[in-house]
Amino acid sequence: MHTPPFRLAQTTDAAVRTGDDARLRAADACCVPSSVQLTRGRRRGKLSELDPHLHCSVIGTCLTTHELRKLVPKFTELDRQQASDLQIHHAAVELAIAGGTGSKALNKALDERYAGAIRRFDQATDEEAVLALWNEALKIGDIPPAYWALMTHPYATMPVRQSAFGELHMLSHLVGAANRADIRRLVALEEENAALRDKVERQQSRLREVSAERDTMVEQLTERIVKLTAQATLQPSIDSAELAAEMQTLQQKLAESEQRLALHTNRREAAELRAQEEQGIAEALRQSRDQALALLKVVQAECHALESATLNALDQGGARRAGLENVRGMRVVYVGGRPGSNTALKALVSSAGGEFVVHDGGVEDRKGLLAAALPGADIVVFPVDCIDHDSMNMLKRVCERHQVDYYPLRTASVASFIELIARVHADRTPVANARPPSAFCLRHG
Structure with missing residues (x-):
């Protein structure tokens, strides 16, 4: 593409x-x-x-x-x-x-x-x-x-x-597509992170025990060396060979204890470093998951609105069209979008008794027509994924000047439009000059 x-x-x-x-x-x-x-x-x-x-x-x-x-x-x-x-x-x-x-x-x-x-x-x-x-x-x-x-x-x-x-x-x-794999990896990393925390705590507890045992052993060996040295000084007749052998044994035990202590210390430091790295990765993946869940909630709301509108249309025997009875007698100006969905939306609004005016934002229609069409509108709707920056900025300025409510759509789909109409009908609070619900642009990041 x-x-x-x-x-x-x-x-x-x-x-x-x-x-x-x-x-x-x-x-x-x-x-x-x-x-x-x-x-x-x-x-x-x-x-x-x-x-x-x-x-x-x-x-x-x-x-x-x-x-x-x-x-x-x-x-x-x-x-x-x-x-x-x-x-x-x-x-x-x-x-x-x-x-x-x-x-x-x-x-x-x-x-x-x-x-x-x-x-x-x-x-x-x-x-x-x-x-x-x-x-x-x-x-x-x-x-x-x-x-x-x-x-x-x-x-x-x-x-x-x-x-x-x-x-x-x-x-x-x-x-x-990568968000789903990131969520699965986040769950696995959180479980691994919890396991690593438990392991680090056990190693720290064991290290404290080993350190206490080592300090006690060092004190005991030091006292024994002092006693043996004193005995060797007071009793020259004691076999110096046996004393030297015992001292060498004690020194070897002391060296082994220090080696074990150094080994456990290195393992603890490596585990702590890995836990910190995994925690950072988990935090980044958690943020990605939150963004994906937020987008999922928006899509679910649109699907729910489309499903409710369809069921209403079936229950009423076709008397109402896709839940758009709220636009009866209203003039809706739709800026941007795609030709296929615009045609479907115009047919739905017209069948519900409303007027639907489409302007492509300046692709084929002159932008001067957009400024002329907005003052007489009841509401102005534009999809954020199919409108250029210049048209969107001019649209906001003209709507603010003439005090016309304007609403951004997540996409140019029919479901997004139906969900917006249902939401506007449920909440009668004027939202002129309203900012988009999220600073995240689906086209630009």
Whole structure:
């Protein structure tokens, strides 16, 4: 898969030839491809010269949130402590698209961090060599340095960049599949961690006993050596050979006791170190499990809403359509989404007596129509996985200006829409200016 999993706007060659840079920069960093070849000369490209739909993947893959929190607030009005990870990511993407000092600072940070990978990729003199280095990096898992070096390489053409983008996109899907294995491994590690704790406690108890026995034995042997030395001094007639043999035996026992003590000490330290490492791994897997469970709860809620709506429709003999009777007489504006699910949603809302207005966020419909459609809406709905940054920001500003409630959907599916309508009907509290329920973006991380 070499393109994003949603419909893309097509940039004509005429727009490229006339240098319509303002429109290209205004496009979403994740959703608009371009056929412009940015690196026509044999020099490394810049971040601002990349196609806009590549900026999101470059920022999200090659720079950590900690680095972005130190850099992005210098060029925006975001608060370094209060801003969410998603807001920091969006601001970084916008800086990269806009160019200027912010984009230059991001470009400099990437060049400094991945200088080694850039030097390694400089040895490539054609597209095949660039792809060979990229495939080698994929095998060893060293993706961020190789991704930046490839995107700015002078021989990286658009097919090469799209190939790397597609492989990186597919890797993100493997994370969800790995969560189940991580949960099973977490359970096993927790059991092993508990067993190791018990073993460490037993070894520590045994070590204390051995240490006490050793101290007692050392005291006894020391007293005996002192007595024997005194007797040898007072009674020269005692056989010196027997005394020397007994002293040697006592010294051997003392050395053996010290060796056993050192062995138990080393075992205890190794067990404690392993327990600490396993505890860290268990904590990381516990966090992954919590995220997976949170996503599972959301999906279960959507499935429950869809099932309830279906049963209601069957009980009423088709009088109500999929539990959407709450939208009767309402005007719903749906921004983004996919053509198939949008058609189904429009049919459901229309059959329930409501008006359903669809705007694709600027892919084919003009964005000016979006600003004109929002003021007369009762509610505005947009799926976070199928809408670009620019349309979402403009949508929020217009809704706040006209005091129209807006709601984010987890996905563009019919189940997510039905679950939202049921939740809004159950909770009559206005949620205008509401923020998304989670700062975790399903598309950007």
